[in-house]
Amino acid sequence: MIPTAPFATPSDAPVGIFDSGVGGLSVLRHVRAQLPNEHLMYFADSAHNPYGDKTEAFVVERSLAIAAFLLEQGAKALVVACNTATIAAIKALRATYPTLPLVGVEPGLKPAAAATRSGKVGVLATQRTLSGEKFLLLREQISLATSVEFLLQPCVGLADQIEQGQLDTPETQAMLERYVAPLIAQGADTLVLGSTHYPFARAAIERIANAHIAAAQLAKAQALPAGAAQTQAGAADTPTLPVNGSAVAHAFTAQLDQALLQVNSAITLIDTGDAVTRQLVRLLEGAGLLRASGGQPAELQGYTSAPAATLTRAFDALLKLAPEVQSVAI
Numbered sequence: 001m002i003p004t005a006p007f008a009t010p011s012d013a014p015v016g017i018f019d020s021g022v023g024g025l026s027v028l029r030h031v032r033a034q035l036p037n038e039h040l041m042y043f044a045d046s047a048h049n050p051y052g053d054k055t056e057a058f059v060v061e062r063s064l065a066i067a068a069f070l071l072e073q074g075a076k077a078l079v080v081a082c083n084t085a086t087i088a089a090i091k092a093l094r095a096t097y098p099t100l101p102l103v104g105v106e107p108g109l110k111p112a113a114a115a116t117r118s119g120k121v122g123v124l125a126t127q128r129t130l131s132g133e134k135f136l137l138l139r140e141q142i143s144l145a146t147s148v149e150f151l152l153q154p155c156v157g158l159a160d161q162i163e164q165g166q167l168d169t170p171e172t173q174a175m176l177e178r179y180v181a182p183l184i185a186q187g188a189d190t191l192v193l194g195s196t197h198y199p200f201a202r203a204a205i206e207r208i209a210n211a212h213i214a215a216a217q218l219a220k221a222q223a224l225p226a227g228a229a230q231t232q233a234g235a236a237d238t239p240t241l242p243v244n245g246s247a248v249a250h251a252f253t254a255q256l257d258q259a260l261l262q263v264n265s266a267i268t269l270i271d272t273g274d275a276v277t278r279q280l281v282r283l284l285e286g287a288g289l290l291r292a293s294g295g296q297p298a299e300l301q302g303y304t305s306a307p308a309a310t311l312t313r314a315f316d317a318l319l320k321l322a323p324e325v326q327s328v329a330i
Contacts, residue, residue, distance in 0.1 A: 023197030024081030052126030125194025
């Protein structure tokens with residue numbers, strides 16, 4: 001268990017991290033990896049999840065209440081590990097706690113603009129995030145500076161599926177197909193994971209995106225005249241399709257498998273958890289609050305507004321961790 005205040009030194013105090021549910025565990029994963037000496041507290045507001053369909057006033061109220069609770073537990077810094085809460089409440093949090101090291105997460109539009117080769121970036125996020133004034137201003141600024149086109153895709157229900165641990169169900173896979181495929185069809189070669197829940201579906205998103213890229217590339221190669229097709233990358237090794245119907249299907253499947261092998265890293269996915277952690281490190285260093293190694297081992301404490309078993313299962317399923325979890329009413 002994390003020691004309680006007063007702490008031996010200010011740097012021994014824990015870092016507080018919160019999200020509307022379990023999605024912020026993807027940020028916690030980065031923080032634990034880069035700051036292994038820090039005591040950490042994680043609050044999942046799962047009783048009020050998702051924030052994406054709540055009013056801005058509600059999200060601000062919940063964010064302020066959770067921040068106050070974590071500070072009462074002795075937090076020396078806060079990470080708002082929720083895109084929707086950052087968009088809605090970061091200004092209010094900074095106004096309330098002007099001297100507190102405070103980091104929010106936002107969809108990684110800037111790194112996505114730097115990564116794209118096609119000039120088109122798909123943004124997967126909640127409707128609340130995509131319609132937020134701060135997000136829209138950021139998109140406009142980066143688009144003007146880089147000429148990159150951002151294709152916005154609200155992912156209704158996806159965070160709920162991940163929250164419930166439904167990562168590999170047919171319903172979740174169909175949902176991902178419905179959201180990812182249109183972005184690839186419009187030419188996106190980079191996707192922003194605009195919710196902290198979405199990195200837990202990273203493998204499925206990558207697989208679906210690359211399958212559509214491979215199919216598009218193969219169809220394009222098939223449509224070229226024979227001589228032109230030979231000039232395409234890998235096309236010289238692509239056999240001509242037979243005329244028999246079943247053979248055509250078999251050959252197309254084989255060629256699609258080969259195309260998948262060639263584009264297995266074609267899509268670029270942007271997860272902002274790493275950037276958030278680097279910013280947290282800078283703030284803690286600047287404030288002299290980094291916890292030194294060699295003392296008591298770093299501890300992790302979970303809190304949730306839902307039954308404790310919900311967060312306990314998420315820790316185990318998503319991070320293979322088993323910290324103490326308490327259910328609290330705030």
